[in-house]
Amino acid sequence: MFDLKTILVAIQQIAGERDISEDRVREIVEAAFAAAYRREYRTKNEIVRARFNPKTGDLSFYQVKLVVDESMLQPEGEEETGEQYTEDESGQKKIKFNQDRHIMLDEARKIRPNIFTGEELEFPLETKTEFGRIAAQTAKQTVLQKLHETEKENLFNQFKAKEGEIISGIIQRTDGRNTFVDLGKTTGVLFSDETIPFEHYRIGDRMKFYVVSVEQTNRGLSIVLSRSHPRFIVKLFASEVPEIAEGTVEIKSIAREAGSRTKIAVASNNDSIDPIGACVGQKGTRVTTVIQELGNEKIDIILWSDDPAAFITNALAPAKVTDAQVRPDHSARVFVPADQLSLAIGRDGQNVRLAHRLTDWRIEIRSAARPNEIVEGGSSEPPETEHTAKNTIEIQAVVSDTHKTESEQAGIDTTDESSESA
Template sequence: MNVKDILKAAKQVAEEKGLTSEVVIDAIESSLAAAYKREYGSRGEVVKAKMDTKTGEIQFWKVKTVVDESTVRIVEDEVAEESGTDFGHRQEEPLEEGVLPRYNPERHILLKDAKKEKKDATLGSEITFPLEAHEDFGRIAAQIAKQTVLQRLRESERESILNEWRGKEGQIVSGLVQRFERGNVYIDFGRAVGVMFSNESIPGEHYRAGERLRFYVLAVQEDTRLPGIILSRSHPKFVNKLFEMEVPEISDGSVEIKAITREPGSRTKVAVASNAPGVDPIGACVGQRGTRVMAVNNELGQEKIDIIEWAEEPERFIANALSPAKVESVEMMPRHEARVFVPEDQLSLAIGRGGQNVRMAARLTGWKIDVRSQTRPEEAQEGGVAVFAEGEADFGGDDEPRPELPETEKPVID
């Protein structure tokens, strides 16, 4: 096996992958140690390798840990070096809790013997013993070394990419649709590949290979079975971040998104508030001639967007949340319920198709809402009652308080 050739190839790969030379050398040394142990070593033996990167010369050591009766179980006939027992190839026994590991002369050395090798040896320290150098490990060992190098490089590259992407969690990124697999969409970001699971896509949205889209970075995880970058287009925070990009007043803090609720592909309700005198929060989000909200709307595949003004008073907030319907009055009831009265001609608009409008208003505000006609106040309307489900609303990601809810009904804030 030509060590210099492996080193040269590995360094070239590392440069292409953006890794350090130390990572490459460590991978090569680990692979060579594994190959040496496979070819010449014994089970339980700890082998380390050191390679001269200039000459390609390799040195090998056996490493033993210093032990005594307090750290290992010693069986008398196992201590003798010439006992004839094949420790190296004996199956390792699973340890029960509180049971010391069995003494193995391949990887352990008793303290009294260690002091003969190194006077200042202490329990738990390591003693190294030089091993015979072999430049040619054979075809199998060379293949092991090669595979280990490539594996370590892949692991290091993956970790490098994940470290870069951990700082992008909660942000919007742009990537190319790469492929489709079992309903999941894989996205190409150059060095990295992300995945948008089927439940994170916008219902009814169709994707084409090579198409460039924006995504919300939902999480960066360690699972090696899948790309570590988890993406979403259906998450409420996706809308939040799109508005941050389109509305300067949101990015500078003059306008704040207090809550969002979504039924992806159909409708989004956004509650906004002004933190600066003279700034109209709804006007800022809509933009001149609707340009800002249209830019967000286009990214969502024509999903309808209702922008309403957040209010500290629950009555006002609930009335606003039922937009575009006009509300005559709101009556606060026991058990965190609000009864809302609207003109007869606004009743169907307030409830919405399939109860969508009142349902989303309940999610947005955190209140159970009962919509009724002001001309028939005692008559409950079909589909006119919506109950807030805990954890459904997304409250903008800030620390500002929202209208106070009883402890048992407070939503989970992401």
């Protein structure tokens, strides 16, 4: 029996310092004792397991054997490879039988009648706790290795849970076109194609980022961040609009050209709640907070509709639409007053382009006064490219109706485009 108090204090201390659960630290201590025991008293082929009783301080050791049958074993006379497993022609793993590690099913059932193949059978070993220098060093290495592995696993799990969420970080350094962000316990990377165009990142600045992916690689933890991802805007609105967080208001789709302009289509699951008003907020406070986080990127909040013509009409806001005719080939011809053409098309075709991505309908703008004439720049772009698809998403989420006055106060009704585009 060990000094129970000493071991428990050590477990608690390690758990606190390393931010690891006491149960996991105890498992690591047991693995260390098992490694030392095998090194000192058993053969390297054996599997040894140790169990520490935190109530009594007793330490028990067991030899572990895997239960197998003939169907799981390599055929007799097969060429030796030195490996514990081989694969047959069908790709199924075959075990090289080792009496120190395996036991046949019929023999195992003499000891435990209800055991099956693939299960483990434990054989008690004599408790010995006197270890030489080499065995003690083996135990120490086992503890350090498993603590390191556990810390890596915990860190990965901690950030993996934040995938698809917003996280705060401090700009650490830039390397070429990429920016590295201090996330506290680790570092994330903001690749150049995940930045907002023309946005500057100064060392020491604290900013918000969308977590695109978290992966464990041979070189360590890889955390890819973004400020241009369309879901970054979705999450920003969710943090500012309680109705979105609660699911009462849903963002149905979003189209974004980062740093310039975004359109979001919103709907409400409650007839008494105006989804656009919820997103805009009193005197535009909610949407303004989002806009400021994005460096004054313009945001159009429009009402989603399951009627394609109505949805397309709304998507072309702030332009006023006279008529929208949808066709079987998933295209729409939209007619607007002559003085609304520039606004409907937008600067460099941006408004009609974003409306196309938002609705997933090809859109052709025409003048209501000259319906048979094709308008230059009035057609939305062809099918999505990889780049444009990245900045367009459909979501089952959030909101929508119009509070024109509040929208104008918030600066989201971009009516200045008619003069800019003319």
